[in-house]
Amino acid sequence: MLEDKQSYIANFNCTFGKENQPMLDYFFEIILPAFLKEEDQKKGSEKKDADFFFRDVKLTNVKGEFVLAGLIVRSTTLKVKSRIINGELVRTNEVYPSDPYSYFLINLKNHRMVLVKNQKGSPTLKNFSVTARDKIKTFIREENKVREERLPNVNLNVVAIPFKGAIEEELKKVKKIKNVTLRFYPLNGDIIDNETVDYLTESLEKLGSKTGNITYNTPDNKDNVVSIIKDTKGLMKPTIRVKFNNGTSGTLKDDSFTEVMNIPLDEEETFNQNIDEITGKVINKMEFNETSEENRSIYDRMYTKLENAYNKLFKK
DSSP, X not given: OEEEEEEEEEEEEEEETTTTEEGGGGIIIIIHHHHHOOOOOOTTOSSOSEEEEEEEEEEEEEXXXXXXXXXXXXXXXXXXXXXXXXXXXXXXXXXXEEOOEEEEEEETTTOEEEEEEOSTTOOOHHHHHHHHHHHHHHHHHHHHTTOSSOOOOEEEEEEEOOOHHHHHHHHHTEEEEEEEEEEEOOOSSOOOSOHHHHHHHHHHHHHTOSOEEEEEESOOOHHHHHHHHHHXXXXXXXXXXXXXXXXXXXXXXXXXXSOOEEEEEETTXXXXXXXXXHHXXXXXXXXXXXXXXXXHHHHHHHXXXXXXXXXXXXXX
């Protein structure tokens, strides 16, 4: 039975070390084994409301492009404190294990990714970002205990891709923009075709800094705010503090400006079939397949190694 699933496109911007080496340089040493590493999961842990972990991770080839795909699972419990039984409201104390999941795909050519929530309560982009960063850092730390040549530290930022229509819709609810902050960081081979944004990211290298931000106070030109956020293309993290039309104050972040697409999936199909279906829906989206020349060069350099690994370990 087909059911619409909410999906989100983001930028999986990952670099390593002081030289900000691109993700693919350490894909086989760090990324793939970190995502594949299995750990004991304590379902319903007393210390946490939920545990997040990856399952069914694999390197796959979809429409000629290599993709890192898998599931992120949220292992938790549902506590039922009351129920209607025979027309009466009855107090209960029932606990049920629950493991909602989301699909994820990372396009290795341009490190754009898509996350598809399987149901209400499935992991979000933020959950994916935190889980990926923790797993990679833990893997590096454990490996460096036994290696003579240390692995470099990771710098990971998962940022939702902004869509013009979504930004405009959010700003329609806003009476006043208090400030706009753009957080920038070393990029993984991306080049932004925007003079202002390009200047800000290049300044990191000149100043020897890994991250930075710039804030614009009380901008009153919403059209230009829309344009600058759209132009970041997920390569900067925008945050907007606002006063809404109803008088309340709030903060809009990158996931407020992304387009939520509905992808119909058949829950009776296999994981691989649904991965193909998801890819088929997003492969023609510009935000998912846009690739800089530098990223294309990095990918081409690694293509044979990716192909050999796929044929040896993952191809069925």
